[in-house]
Structures are given as structure tokens and as C-alpha cells.
Amino acid sequence: MTNTHEQQLERGTSVLEVPGHWIGGTVVAGPGDVRELLSPVDGRVVGRSPVGTPETVDRAVRAARAALPAWAATAPGARAEVLRRLADELTRRQEEIAWAITTEIGVPISFSRAAQATFPAIVTAATAGLVDEVEWEAERGNALVVREPVGVVGAITPWNFPLQQTVTKIVPALLAGNAVVLKPAETSPLTGPILAEAATAAGLPAGVLNIVYGDGPVVGEAIAAHPDVDMVSFTGSTAVGRHLAATAARTVKKVALELGGKTAAILLDDADLDRAIAETLQFAWSNAGQACGAWSRLLVPAARHDDVVRRLTAAAAAFAPGHPAEESTLVGPLASEAQWSRVNGYLETAVAEGAVVAYGGPGRIPGLEAGAFVRPTILTHVDPSSTIAQEEVFGPVLSVLTYEDEADALRIANGTAYGLTAAVYGDPARALSFARGLVAGQVYVNGAAFNPLAPFGGFRQSGVGREMGKEGVEEFTELKAILR
CATH class of the missing domain: 3.40.309.10 (Aldehyde Dehydrogenase; Chain A, domain 2)
Incomplete structure (x- = not known):
């Protein structure tokens, strides 16, 4: 974005629109209400985004399930190449990303540029580079041990680092061959459309990444409870993490939690x-x-x-x-x-x-x-x-x-x-x-x-599992032993 956007932000005249959910490679409007985003600087309306429903989640999960077989069968090296192009696309859009995050959550533009907009591309490129570090297959005696994608991953991300926390989940999940249903935080949705555009430009097949906007108690809950979601990855408060883990347990999903800290x-x-x-x-x-x-x-x-x-x-x-x-x-x-x-x-x-x-x-x-x-x-x-x-x-x-x-x-x-x-x-x-x-x-x-190659995650009530690094990719896989 240009200085024009800076002037609009200062004057409160810029209203950024999320046109709809991103499902199966297309923008999908409704059903549901529209949320107005209020500037933390002065309370003025600076954005609008759709509010999804359980039916929206179900449509996104079905799209992910349909796209999963072909993407999972794609060679890891080819998946990594798509993600390298995604890193390039995110780099090209850094100024737009920075202003979107500054607009929605009030982060100083200097920090948005230095961290909020740059880390996602860095982490994406670093993760793609791990493709040869992951042991996708190994011979152990008469067993062939194969590392396979979990399946459909539900990613629920926080508002404080909107795009950074998104790519630390979806990029390793995609490298591992999964399809993803992403729910950004309801108060910081504005990088969602940018991500969808970048992923499309990078050549990610339709339906491999789906984005549903809305409230945590509705959309997040529907993702965690959905029987066709195979894993939930959540970043947020410890209290909400405990609740989502309990919800996911009803259908025995794999769960990764990155929670609070002190x-x-x-x-x-x-x-x-x-x-x-x-x-x-x-x-x-x-x-x-x-x-x-x-x-x-x-x-x-x-x-x-x-x-x-x-x-x-x-x-x-x-x-x-x-x-x-x-x-x-x-x-x-x-x-x-x-x-x-x-x-x-x-x-x-x-x-x-x-x-x-x-x-x-x-x-x-x-x-x-x-x-x-x-x-x-x-x-x-x-x-x-x-x-x-x-x-x-x-x-x-x-x-x-x-x-x-x-x-x-x-x-x-x-x-x-x-x-x-x-x-x-x-x-x-x-x-x-x-x-x-x-x-x-x-x-x-x-x-x-x-x-970005070091694993990140916590002990105790700070969470379960790891993000980033080789371990972050392996988090989104299952092991199969084929005995011969």
C-alpha cells in the first residue's frame, strides 16, 4: 500500500473489506452476519468481514476433503516448490500486509513492517527448505515406516500476530500433504484475503486451503467438533485451548496447542x-x-x-x-x-x-x-x-x-x-x-x-506439540509401519 493508505488510516476514512469466505478456491458470501472492525486508535469502523456458521465450516471441510487425495499424493518436493512461491508472493505483498495489520489491531507500522509482515515469508521459505530434512520413509528391518499427512487440519489462529501465527500452522501442514480449514481471529481477519490471493498465485490447488471467518464459539467450535476434521491446531489462551481439546477429544482428533506464557x-x-x-x-x-x-x-x-x-x-x-x-x-x-x-x-x-x-x-x-x-x-x-x-x-x-x-x-x-x-x-x-x-x-x-528452524512450543500449560522447524512439519503427520 502507499502513503495514501497511511493518510486514510490517520483520517479514519479507510474501510477494508473481506469479501467473503475462501472455500474451494472461490470467494463465498454468507450465510451469516457481517462484523464491523473498530479501530483501537479511536473506535471508528476500519473494516468488515463475514461471520460464518457451522454450515460454512461444513462446506469448507467438504472442499478440503475433496482436495486432499491429490495434494497428499503430490511429491513432497513439488509441494515445497509451491510453498517457495508462496513465500515469494508474501514478500511481494509485505507493505499491504503491514498496513492491514496496523489497521485492524493498531500495531505501529514500523513493527508491522519489521516483524508482522516479514516473518511470515521468512518462516514459509524456511519451512519449504525442510523438505529434505524430514524422513518421509525409513527402512527398519522388515518394516517400511512411512510418514503420511494427518488429513484435514483445522487451524485456529489468534489476533496478535495474525499472519505469522497462520503460516506457522498452515505451511508445515501443507508441506506434509494435508488440506487445511483456517479460522483467523474474528478481530484480525484482514490478511486472510491477501493470503488466499498469494496462495492462488503460488499455484496451490483449489480446496487445499480454505478460510472461514467468524466467532470462536461458533466457527472454532464447529471446526474442533467436525467429524471430518482429523487434527486441530490452535494458538490462544490456555482456557480456550483446554476447551477445544475437550471438544476435539469427542471425535479423537490429534490436537496441537500453543497457549499462554509468563x-x-x-x-x-x-x-x-x-x-x-x-x-x-x-x-x-x-x-x-x-x-x-x-x-x-x-x-x-x-x-x-x-x-x-x-x-x-x-x-x-x-x-x-x-x-x-x-x-x-x-x-x-x-x-x-x-x-x-x-x-x-x-x-x-x-x-x-x-x-x-x-x-x-x-x-x-x-x-x-x-x-x-x-x-x-x-x-x-x-x-x-x-x-x-x-x-x-x-x-x-x-x-x-x-x-x-x-x-x-x-x-x-x-x-x-x-x-x-x-x-x-x-x-x-x-x-x-x-x-x-x-x-x-x-x-x-x-x-x-x-x-525459524528451531521448534517452538511450551511445557506445562503453555501447550502441547511444536511449531516451526522439522518438528513442526512432523507434528502434522501420522506414522504408518508396513511390514513385509
């Missing part, structure tokens, strides 16, 4: 504080903290607490909230008024339970009252057992906790119901040793770079 970033006593603090704020407050892997807890040696807090508050000024269309904005609004109420409620509870506001705090921001803007916040004197230290906030809130020694730090870091991501800073050998003791599916040591 990431701890641990500063060992020899950590490079300048680097650690800069990166902690970035990972805590990017996307307005609306990420399952957001660094929401910072564990520091008790003796260094005051120095760390001084450095944090000094660096925090760069993260002043602003209009997401402004290139300089690092923190935009939360995705909705409902999300604002949730995060503000957590801040009020934290203060009531004894936390001290070192920066930010609850309440509306003067001059930005019309939108879902929350102050990026640093809390100190946070008890490890308090609500703010135990529950996923999903907002730009960083809690500073102190520890006495490494054993104490490990106890606090592992002391939640979650186990998705973690981070540690310090001498590389010490930090690596500490990382091995963390209960988390992915650990960043000294600010290591994102790796």
Missing part, C-alpha cells in the same frame, strides 16, 4: 546490563506486550535492583505510546477496548497487592483517551506469588523481581503454571548452564536471534 528474563550477576535492559524492554513492550512470549518478568540480583530499575526507567522514555501510522511510534494501542480493560485491571490489582509503580501505571493516557492506549509500565517490589507475577497479562507490563542466588532465580523463573519461553543474560557458559534448568520450550541466551 516469560522470565534472568540477569545473572555478570550480565551486560546495557544490552540486557535494552532488549528486555523491546521484548516486553513490542506489539504492546501482546505476545505469548513477551518478556513480562525480569529477575535481577537483589544487590543490583536499584541500578537496574534506574536504567530501565531511563530507557523507557523511548517507548511513549503514539499513533500507529507514525513511523517513530514504538508502542501503539492495545488491540481493543476489551483488551485495555483487561490490562488496566491487572495493573490496578498489582498495585492493590503491593507492587510499586516505577514507570507508567493504570489509567487513561492524556490526549489518547479515545483509543485503547495503556501506559507501558514497570512494576517493582513484585511478589513472585502475586497475580501480576503468575498470570499472563498480554500488555506492556514488566515486573521486576529480585533473587538471592541462582537457585533462588531458577525457583522463581520456574514458579508459574507456564513454560513457553525464557531468556538469560550472563557469561555464556554460565548462562547456557542456567538455561538447561529452565522449564521452557525455547530459551534465548544473551539476546540470540530468532531462528
Whole structure:
């Protein structure tokens, strides 16, 4: 998109339309209502999308089932080539993708371009490149062990990283030979039509990817319950994940869940504080903290607490909230008024339970009252057992906790119901040793770079299964042993 779109977003005159569901390679209108998407900047209507029904889901599943045999029989190398072309198409559409996501959930355009619009193409290309890493067949004595597609996959994705979370599900599922029925989050549907266009241009056969829009309790529930859906892959809250898993269990489906997190970033006593603090704020407050892997807890040696807090508050000024269309904005609004109420409620509870506001705090921001803007916040004197230290906030809130020694730090870091991501800073050998003791599916040591070939997923209530990497492809397969 061009600067014209930026001006439209600023003036509230741009209304982006999702023309219909994408089923069997065609746009399908209705049945169902139309949802208006409200800007988190000022509440104006910025988009519209269809609201599907169980009948819409059934039509999409039938289309996927019909397309499945031919796609599953396509050689893995040929499937990978389609996905490489898809990566190219997504790259070509990055500016359009960035503005769509900024429009619907208020992510600053700089972050949309740097992450929201670029990661999907990177992950798609990296996944396609794994085609020769997966052991599709293996001889074991008199057995031929064959890795086959699960069948029809229902993918239910969240609003916070709309296209990124979509491709981490559908691309490995497609590489493995499955057909997919995708339900994007009802509040962030605008990249769905872009994805459909890109997939068609890449040569993906009609019906292999189907997209149904609508509410989770209706469309998501229908996907999980449908007897012709063979697997459900869901990213979202732990509570909804438990419910969908129970629904899927009634028809004994395979289920993959990527759920909540409560990431701890641990500063060992020899950590490079300048680097650690800069990166902690970035990972805590990017996307307005609306990420399952957001660094929401910072564990520091008790003796260094005051120095760390001084450095944090000094660096925090760069993260002043602003209009997401402004290139300089690092923190935009939360995705909705409902999300604002949730995060503000957590801040009020934290203060009531004894936390001290070192920066930010609850309440509306003067001059930005019309939108879902929350102050990026640093809390100190946070008890490890308090609500703010135990529950996923999903907002730009960083809690500073102190520890006495490494054993104490490990106890606090592992002391939640979650186990998705973690981070540690310090001498590389010490930090690596500490990382091995963390209960988390992915650990960043000294600010290591994102790796699309590394498996991602959680322990405990952070989920079941893995996305990305070779393991993410294998998640969408079944094993068959042919004895001869």
C-alpha cells in the first residue's frame, strides 16, 4: 500500500473489506452476519468481514476433503516448490500486509513492517527448505515406516500476530500433504484475503486451503467438533485451548496447542546490563506486550535492583505510546477496548497487592483517551506469588523481581503454571548452564536471534506439540509401519 493508505488510516476514512469466505478456491458470501472492525486508535469502523456458521465450516471441510487425495499424493518436493512461491508472493505483498495489520489491531507500522509482515515469508521459505530434512520413509528391518499427512487440519489462529501465527500452522501442514480449514481471529481477519490471493498465485490447488471467518464459539467450535476434521491446531489462551481439546477429544482428533506464557528474563550477576535492559524492554513492550512470549518478568540480583530499575526507567522514555501510522511510534494501542480493560485491571490489582509503580501505571493516557492506549509500565517490589507475577497479562507490563542466588532465580523463573519461553543474560557458559534448568520450550541466551528452524512450543500449560522447524512439519503427520 502507499502513503495514501497511511493518510486514510490517520483520517479514519479507510474501510477494508473481506469479501467473503475462501472455500474451494472461490470467494463465498454468507450465510451469516457481517462484523464491523473498530479501530483501537479511536473506535471508528476500519473494516468488515463475514461471520460464518457451522454450515460454512461444513462446506469448507467438504472442499478440503475433496482436495486432499491429490495434494497428499503430490511429491513432497513439488509441494515445497509451491510453498517457495508462496513465500515469494508474501514478500511481494509485505507493505499491504503491514498496513492491514496496523489497521485492524493498531500495531505501529514500523513493527508491522519489521516483524508482522516479514516473518511470515521468512518462516514459509524456511519451512519449504525442510523438505529434505524430514524422513518421509525409513527402512527398519522388515518394516517400511512411512510418514503420511494427518488429513484435514483445522487451524485456529489468534489476533496478535495474525499472519505469522497462520503460516506457522498452515505451511508445515501443507508441506506434509494435508488440506487445511483456517479460522483467523474474528478481530484480525484482514490478511486472510491477501493470503488466499498469494496462495492462488503460488499455484496451490483449489480446496487445499480454505478460510472461514467468524466467532470462536461458533466457527472454532464447529471446526474442533467436525467429524471430518482429523487434527486441530490452535494458538490462544490456555482456557480456550483446554476447551477445544475437550471438544476435539469427542471425535479423537490429534490436537496441537500453543497457549499462554509468563516469560522470565534472568540477569545473572555478570550480565551486560546495557544490552540486557535494552532488549528486555523491546521484548516486553513490542506489539504492546501482546505476545505469548513477551518478556513480562525480569529477575535481577537483589544487590543490583536499584541500578537496574534506574536504567530501565531511563530507557523507557523511548517507548511513549503514539499513533500507529507514525513511523517513530514504538508502542501503539492495545488491540481493543476489551483488551485495555483487561490490562488496566491487572495493573490496578498489582498495585492493590503491593507492587510499586516505577514507570507508567493504570489509567487513561492524556490526549489518547479515545483509543485503547495503556501506559507501558514497570512494576517493582513484585511478589513472585502475586497475580501480576503468575498470570499472563498480554500488555506492556514488566515486573521486576529480585533473587538471592541462582537457585533462588531458577525457583522463581520456574514458579508459574507456564513454560513457553525464557531468556538469560550472563557469561555464556554460565548462562547456557542456567538455561538447561529452565522449564521452557525455547530459551534465548544473551539476546540470540530468532531462528525459524528451531521448534517452538511450551511445557506445562503453555501447550502441547511444536511449531516451526522439522518438528513442526512432523507434528502434522501420522506414522504408518508396513511390514513385509
